[in-house]
Amino acid sequence: MSSKDVLHLLLPMLTAVVGSYLTYYFTNRSKRNEAILRFKEEKYGNMLVLLQGFVGNTSAGETKRKFFEEQYRHGSIVRTMLLRR
Numbered sequence: 001m002s003s004k005d006v007l008h009l010l011l012p013m014l015t016a017v018v019g020s021y022l023t024y025y026f027t028n029r030s031k032r033n034e035a036i037l038r039f040k041e042e043k044y045g046n047m048l049v050l051l052q053g054f055v056g057n058t059s060a061g062e063t064k065r066k067f068f069e070e071q072y073r074h075g076s077i078v079r080t081m082l083l084r085r
Contacts, residue, residue: 046070 060084 043070043073 021056049069050063050070052063054064054067
C-alpha cells in the first residue's frame with residue numbers, strides 16, 4: 001500500500017472523529033448555557049416578585065429579608081456554576 005492509499009483511508013475516519021467531537025463539544029456547551037439561562041430567569045423572576053416588599057402598601061420587612069436572601073443565594077450559585085466551566 002502506498003502512502004496515498006493510507007491517506008485515502010485515514011482522512012475520512014479522522015474527519016469523522018473530529019467532526020463528532022466538535023458536535024459533542026458545542027452541543028454540551030449550548031445545553032449548559034441554556035441551563036444557566038433558565039436558572040437565571042427563574043431566580044430573577046423570584047426576585048422581581050420579592051421587590052414588591054420595597055414599595056407602596058406592599059412594603060414589608062419579611063419580604064425585604066426574603067429578597068436579600070434570594071439575591072445572596074442567586075449570586076453564590078451562579079458564581080459556582082460559572083467557576084465549573
